[in-house]
């Protein structure tokens with residue numbers, strides 16, 4: 331039997347709204363992999379990896395960068411590197427990936443108290459949200475704040491550049507470090523929120539992902555000062571993140587940045603832009619059928635309010651399955667490989683969901699319960 335060549339097209343990814351991590355690597359990534367260098371990255375001898383690290387550091391206006399295997403590894407190594415001696419606390423948005431979806435890693439690796447803050451505007455944290463939760467003095471009853479971890483985009487929503495400037499300025503004046511989970515910062519940039527370096531130069535460290543909307547098979551990168559990245563390399567090693575012939579990862583990541591994000595600081599010619607337009611179209615399709623949204627559409631995510639529509643998560647997933655779509659719940663993630671055919675199918679799936687005619691095949695009530703999210 332002839333093997334299917336999975337590299338030749340997006341395949342099932344074209345119908346998969348569960349996450350942008352479902353994007354498939356492309357033939358040009360495969361081509362780059364076959365032409366990559368094969369040096370040992372633990373010894374820093376892989377030319378393509380060294381060059382990728384240098385160019386992303388430059389793009390982010392920082393001294394140095396470190397290839398890591400995943401966004402989780404970028405955040406965990408990044409946060410661990412900032413913290414030296416408990417007691418200490420990390421402040422972040424209560425919906426942050428580092429709190430909810432990284433296996434409790436910050437507690438495991440650092441012993442830090444991680445405090446999740448609810449933004450008053452429901453979209454992004456402001457300085458006024460953060461300040462009352464920061465412990466800056468030396469009263470021994472408190473757990474001293476050492477780090478603020480921001481996330482941009484968060485749930486597809488943008489933290490505006492001006493707000494990030496205010497938070498970072500105040501944090502630095504208060505002796506705090508700032509980390510940015512920029513797994514999807516590319517999306518904010520393409521949406522016109524500011525250039526890559528306008529965001530990244532505000533913070534002490536940033537983790538950027540190659541394997542979400544950009545479509546690389548593996549990899550993220552942690553960026554910071556020379557001294558910080560030197561130490562981060564140590565922590566990466568200690569958790570098994572030192573890889574050998576990492577050129578196979580870096581080569582595909584390089585193509586993902588150049589071809590999907592686009593060129594320069596603002597992602598000229600970006601393939602991400604179309605997924606933002608599609609997300610807006612999906613939101614309109616839903617609201618025109620009487621549906622409500624849980625969050626505004628600012629980049630590539632659409633949050634369908636299934637509760638308001640009287641549809642359970644499980645039923646929505648099943649309706650999607652019957653229409654040839656992969657869904658995970660009310661969060662719809664649009665990526666550049668989603669097809670127009672998928673939008674047609676989604677339109678029909680929405681019609682059925684809103685008609686009240688779908689007979690539930692399950693009795694489970696999963697809405698509101700924990701649901702893993704990537």
Ligand SMILES: Cc1ncc(COP(=O)(O)O)c(C=O)c1O
Pocket residue numbers: 351399400401402403405427481483511513514539541550703704
């Ligand atoms: C905002 C954010 N940060 C970090 C991660 C972790 O990335 P990974 O799945 O590569 O560990 C994700 C995953 O989707 C994410 O959404």
